[in-house]
Amino acid sequence: MLALPLKAVSIVPMGIGKGKLIVGNWKMNSSPAADSALLECFAKSSASFGTATVVVCPPFTAIAAASKILAGSPISIGAQNVHWEASGPFTGEISPSMLRDVGVDYVIVGHSERRSAFGENDAILSKKFYAAMASGITPILCLGESQSERENGLQSAVVERQLRAVIDPQKIEHFGNFAVAYEPVWAIGTGKSATAEEAQTMHRHLRSVLADIFGEKFAEDIRLLYGGSVSGSNAAELFAQKDIDGALVGGASRKADEFLAIVASGT
Ligand code: 13P
Numbered sequence: 001m002l003a004l005p006l007k008a009v010s011i012v013p014m015g016i017g018k019g020k021l022i023v024g025n026w027k028m029n030s031s032p033a034a035d036s037a038l039l040e041c042f043a044k045s046s047a048s049f050g051t052a053t054v055v056v057c058p059p060f061t062a063i064a065a066a067s068k069i070l071a072g073s074p075i076s077i078g079a080q081n082v083h084w085e086a087s088g089p090f091t092g093e094i095s096p097s098m099l100r101d102v103g104v105d106y107v108i109v110g111h112s113e114r115r116s117a118f119g120e121n122d123a124i125l126s127k128k129f130y131a132a133m134a135s136g137i138t139p140i141l142c143l144g145e146s147q148s149e150r151e152n153g154l155q156s157a158v159v160e161r162q163l164r165a166v167i168d169p170q171k172i173e174h175f176g177n178f179a180v181a182y183e184p185v186w187a188i189g190t191g192k193s194a195t196a197e198e199a200q201t202m203h204r205h206l207r208s209v210l211a212d213i214f215g216e217k218f219a220e221d222i223r224l225l226y227g228g229s230v231s232g233s234n235a236a237e238l239f240a241q242k243d244i245d246g247a248l249v250g251g252a253s254r255k256a257d258e259f260l261a262i263v264a265s266g267t
Contacts, residue, residue, distance in 0.1 A: 019051025020239055020266030021179060021223045021246035023078060023140060024253025025108060030062040034254075039066055041256040043073040050267030053246075055106050056253065060094055067103035078106030078140070081114065084124075084131035096135030107132045108248070109139045110166070112185045122165035129166050133178060140179045140225065140248065141166055143206075147186035155184070156205050163206060169213050179223040180206060181248040187228025189250060196237045196244075199226045203243035232261030239266050 035058060042054070057078035058066045067077055083093035099107065109132065110125040120128075125141070132139040143162040145155040159182065172178065182202050187194050194202075203224045210219035226238050227248030238244050246266060252258035 019053060021053045021055070021225060022263050022266050023055040023057060023106065023108075023181075023225065023246070023248045024259055025057045025078075025080060025111070025227075025248055025250050026059060026062075026254060027080070027113070027250060028059055029254055030059045032062075032065065035062050035066065036069055038254065038256055039069040039075075042075055042259070043070055045260055045263075046073045046075055048267065049074060049263060052263055052266040054263055057106070057108055063099075063104060064102045071103075076105045077103050078108060079104045079137075080108050080111070082107045082109070082128055082132055082137070084127035096131050096137055099137060100135055104137060106138045106140055106179075108142060108181075110142045110162075112142060112144055112183060112188060116185075122162070126166045126168070129178070130168075130171055133172070138177055138179060140181050142181045142183050142227070142248070144183040144185050144188075144228070150184065150186065155202065159202060159206065160209050163209055164213070167210075167213060172214070177222075179225060179246075180210075181225040181227050182206060183227035183248060189229070191229050193229035193231075193234050193238075194226070196234075196241050199238055200241035200243055203241065207243050230262060232258045232265070235262040235265035 055076045055078045056066060057080050063077060063079065070077065079099050082099060083090055083095050086095050086097055109128045110120060114120045129139045129141060143159045145158040149155055149158050184194050206224055207219050210222055223245040224243055225246040225248045226244050230247045230249045231252050235247060247262060249259065249262055252262060
């Protein structure tokens with residue numbers, strides 16, 4: 001796997017100056033009729049997406065149908081989870097190559113709901129992260145502090161620890177690209193977004209940690225998304241921050257008008 005010298009494989013730049021990356025995480029919400037209405041609306045509007053890259057992440061069962069509807073549109077498909085093995089006796093799991101087969105280009109790794117409700121720890125997340133990249137899927141690594149961690153001023157340390165626990169520069173130099181989503185747990189689904197200033201402060205910190213690991217150039221090319229109560233009314237202010245390269249959107253990604261307003265703020 002690491003046969004090439006460390007600097008021999010170049011990274012495909014996908015970061016600053018290339019438009020925002022806006023990802024809709026549908027979570028466990030899907031029905032065939034609602035999904036197709038939503039996706040057809042997104043596909044119809046996609047001519048106005050400009051430089052924004054738009055990704056929707058349906059539940060596994062809805063991915064194949066979404067791929068069909070979005071075929072020929074610039075909208076990409078993501079998954080919400082992945083297993084790290086290629087195949088075998090892993091009841092209930094889905095492998096990276098199975099996701100590739102149904103048109104998946106991105107996968108969310110380490111969402112706080114998976115960390116807290118499904119016991120996903122750093123070791124598991126690390127395996128998922130590299131397995132996705134090895135299959136040509138861009139992982140979106142989610143990080144974020146809890147309410148009490150923020151109240152105690154621990155947010156920077158917590159999020160830096162989460163990032164360093166998964167990122168291994170040796171592996172990444174060889175596999176390709178990834179994105180990072182800062183999602184403070186207290187902002188998810190609460191209607192209480194981090195302020196643009198709070199988000200920018202954390203993104204700046206994440207960028208400097210990435211620069212410390214990989215150097216400035218690589219760090220500039222990594223897209224840093226903000227997630228947590230992003231809406232049509234706060235997206236523009238968030239996107240105006242220097243180190244906010246896009247958004248990971250939950251609730252608003254199931255509402256056509258809201259999601260399209262967020263995308264419009266990022267074009
Ligand atoms: P909300 O946008 O509903 O707060 O959810 C954020 C999130 O968890 C996206 O992954």
